Amino acid sequence: MKFNLVYVIAMVSGVALTPVAQAGDADAGEQAYLVKGCIGCHGPHGKSSNSEIYPTLAGKDDAYLVEQMKAFRDGSRNNPLMSPMSFGLTDDDIANLAAYLAAQK
Numbered sequence: 576m577k578f579n580l581v582y583v584i585a586m587v588s589g590v591a592l593t594p595v596a597q598a599g600d601a602d603a604g605e606q607a608y609l610v611k612g613c614i615g616c617h618g619p620h621g622k623s624s625n626s627e628i629y630p631t632l633a634g635k636d637d638a639y640l641v642e643q644m645k646a647f648r649d650g651s652r653n654n655p656l657m658s659p660m661s662f663g664l665t666d667d668d669i670a671n672l673a674a675y676l677a678a679q680k
Contacts, residue, residue, distance in 0.1 A: 603667075
């Protein structure tokens, strides 16, 4: 079987350049959830008592949570409450918070 060299190089390069998702630490995320005040709106363990205003985040996909928190932090998604709350979050904070929330039932 003959392989096209350009195709093989492209495949190898694509794999090498694919970003690796950062795995979060759920224990650190739980601490951040409490310290950073997330519990005030999103409720204990990410289960909001008023999900019409503050969404329940428990059990959501961690990649989705990371994407949304980064969008709030970086300004591509604007919300008068979440944008300022997420402004100081590091990538590690976000990965940890997402891991914690995704692990909740």
